[in-house]
Amino acid sequence: MVIEKICCIGAGYVGGPTCSVLAYKCPNIKVTVCDRSKERIEQWNSPKLPIYEPGLDEIVKECRGRNLFFTTDLDPAIIEADLIFISVNTPTKTFGIGKGRAADLKFVEACSRKIASLSSGRKIVVEKSTVPVHAADSIINILTANTRPGVEFQVLSNPEFLAEGTAVQDLLNPDRVLIGGEQSDAGRQAVEDLCWVYQHWISRDKIITTNTWSSELSKLVANAFLAQRISSINAISALCEATGADVSEVAQATGMDSRIGSKFLQASVGFGGSCFQKDLLNLVYISECLKLTEVASYWQKVIDMNEYQKSRFAARIVERLFNTITDKTITILGFAFKKNTGDTRESPAIYVCKYLLEEGANLHIYDPKVEPKQMMTDLTSPMVSVDPEKVRELVKIYDDPYSAAAGAHAIVICTEWDEFVRLDYQKIYDTMLKPAFLFDGRKIVDHESVLEIGFHVETIGKRVTRSPLLRADPA
Numbered sequence: 358m359v360i361e362k363i364c365c366i367g368a369g370y371v372g373g374p375t376c377s378v379l380a381y382k383c384p385n386i387k388v389t390v391c392d393r394s395k396e397r398i399e400q401w402n403s404p405k406l407p408i409y410e411p412g413l414d415e416i417v418k419e420c421r422g423r424n425l426f427f428t429t430d431l432d433p434a435i436i437e438a439d440l441i442f443i444s445v446n447t448p449t450k451t452f453g454i455g456k457g458r459a460a461d462l463k464f465v466e467a468c469s470r471k472i473a474s475l476s477s478g479r480k481i482v483v484e485k486s487t488v489p490v491h492a493a494d495s496i497i498n499i500l501t502a503n504t505r506p507g508v509e510f511q512v513l514s515n516p517e518f519l520a521e522g523t524a525v526q527d528l529l530n531p532d533r534v535l536i537g538g539e540q541s542d543a544g545r546q547a548v549e550d551l552c553w554v555y556q557h558w559i560s561r562d563k564i565i566t567t568n569t570w571s572s573e574l575s576k577l578v579a580n581a582f583l584a585q586r587i588s589s590i591n592a593i594s595a596l597c598e599a600t601g602a603d604v605s606e607v608a609q610a611t612g613m614d615s616r617i618g619s620k621f622l623q624a625s626v627g628f629g630g631s632c633f634q635k636d637l638l639n640l641v642y643i644s645e646c647l648k649l650t651e652v653a654s655y656w657q658k659v660i661d662m663n664e665y666q667k668s669r670f671a672a673r674i675v676e677r678l679f680n681t682i683t684d685k686t687i688t689i690l691g692f693a694f695k696k697n698t699g700d701t702r703e704s705p706a707i708y709v710c711k712y713l714l715e716e717g718a719n720l721h722i723y724d725p726k727v728e729p730k731q732m733m734t735d736l737t738s739p740m741v742s743v744d745p746e747k748v749r750e751l752v753k754i755y756d757d758p759y760s761a762a763a764g765a766h767a768i769v770i771c772t773e774w775d776e777f778v779r780l781d782y783q784k785i786y787d788t789m790l791k792p793a794f795l796f797d798g799r800k801i802v803d804h805e806s807v808l809e810i811g812f813h814v815e816t817i818g819k820r821v822t823r824s825p826l827l828r829a830d831p832a
């Protein structure tokens with residue numbers, strides 16, 4: 358079957374960029390991206406897109422109105438599509454069975470029911486969202502139980518591996534594309550149809566085809582392995598601080614072994630983002646349901662280590678500021694969960710701010726891409742504070758780092774934005790209260806030069822504070 362029309366349900370961080378690149382590389386295919394959020398669709402159709410991704414504006418500008426469309430009008434897009442991507446959110450359940458661990462598939466199910474009610478002829482339905490193993494079973498059950506006779510569905514798993522901040526590059530030049538399908542003639546044909554779409558710009562040897570369950574599981578495993586590397590190096594960072602070793606040196610020496618590899622060994626304040634924790638919890642839950650207790654507890658430790666890293670860092674700020682930060686002013690540089698994105702989901706900055714707010718500190722926050730409204734929404738959420746009014750009193754958001762730092766007792770770097778590497782730290786130091794503290798949660802600042810300026814410096818996985826008052830004795 359030749360794919361002429363594609364519909365994507367969900368215009369989020371995955372659906373939006375994925376379909377924009379698809380439309381860009383396949384001018385012969387009409388791509389319609391749908392979302393039930395009117396606000397999000399209006400933004401996709403405006404000059405200011407709802408998400409920030411380097412390179413995305415240009416691609417959307419070129420394709421929008423040509424073969425790329427954003428709409429809330431889901432029904433006609435489903436009816437005309439040969440292939441439908443389900444790219445909706447699959448958050449961790451907050452209620453009922455599996456609360457706090459299992460993936461909530463209610464949005465995926467709603468899409469399946471909608472597709473079933475509107476389809477005729479042959480349709481390929483593709484799980485783009487990250488789902489538990491065997492989710493495709495549920496989708497196919499819902500589709501076949503709710504549709505008219507004669508409609509033929511194939512459900513494929515085609516997980517997305519893009520990372521935010523590099524989404525366009527990842528989509529243009531992926532390490533691999535994974536497509537899982539039913540092991541039948543019709544299933545294999547559907548897999549080939551989707552391969553044909555990707556082969557517009559990706560060579561066939563980078564497209565892996567597997568059975569559906571391997572594909573669904575591989576996505577969870579890839580995220581679990583990536584998160585595990587970060588937790589591993591973060592565990593070592595604590596050991597470095599206690600021994601006088603430098604975690605960057607240890608990471609380099611370890612990562613140069615080609616069997617280990619050098620990527621994803623940046624110790625940090627902890628990993629954030631919408632997926633690592635959610636997908637790990639999902640893996641833990643699946644293992645528990647299958648009575649694989651040791652497997653579940655093994656992966657749970659990756660999350661536990663991340664919690665430990667975030668709390669260790671936040672506690673160190675209070676401790677170094679003479680064990681009291683009530684009414685002190687602390688500047689938070691960076692609120693996004695990583696650089697080059699405005700996304701704050703599960704950002705370690707939220708955790709750090711929560712901790713400091715509970716101790717009564719005034720926070721001055723600056724981030725180059727996160728909207729002030731988003732920061733306030735995050736910090737006044739019930740997960741962070743039971744007293745949103747108090748938070749609004751304590752938090753001030755700034756649009757430049759120098760004003761944010763003026764009069765502060767300490768600066769805390771939570772996101773590794775490039776501009777924080779190049780700040781004029783002398784200028785910042787001059788306007789701060791003394792002793793001035795710098796907590797570098799991302800290891801991006803030149804520690805020697807800021808020490809020279811006069812800062813007391815704390816970072817991850819390395820001792821840099823030289824003040825005799827503060828220096829810990831060597832182990």
Ligand SMILES: NC(=O)C1=CN([C@@H]2O[C@H](COP(=O)(O)OP(=O)(O)OC[C@H]3O[C@@H](n4cnc5c(N)ncnc54)[C@H](O)[C@@H]3O)[C@@H](O)[C@H]2O)C=CC1
Pocket residue numbers: 366367368369370371372391392393394397444445446447464467468485486487488517518519520521631632
């Ligand atoms: N954010 C990321 O970098 C990555 C996310 N993923 C996975 O992709 C999936 C989507 O993630 P994001 O794009 O980040 O989520 P998102 O929350 O940014 O976007 C999901 C969109 O789906 C829409 N939606 C939900 N139910 C709908 C319905 N019934 N009809 C129409 N629209 C509906 C929501 O309004 C929302 O705009 C998740 O399963 C996630 O785990 C996979 C790889 C990378």
Ligand SMILES: O=C(O)[C@H]1O[C@H](OP(=O)(O)OP(=O)(O)OC[C@H]2O[C@@H](n3ccc(=O)[nH]c3=O)[C@H](O)[C@@H]2O)[C@H](O)[C@@H](O)[C@@H]1O
Pocket residue numbers: 487517518519520521522580583587620621622623624625626627628629630631632633694695696
């Ligand atoms: O399923 C998903 O949502 C995606 O999750 C991650 O992508 P993303 O969360 O966008 O960003 P990452 O670059 O993986 O960073 C995640 C977190 O780990 C942190 N990190 C990353 C790398 C590192 O060495 N150290 C470290 O602390 C980052 O600062 C960030 O907070 C994966 O990298 C993607 O392959 C996957 O598709």
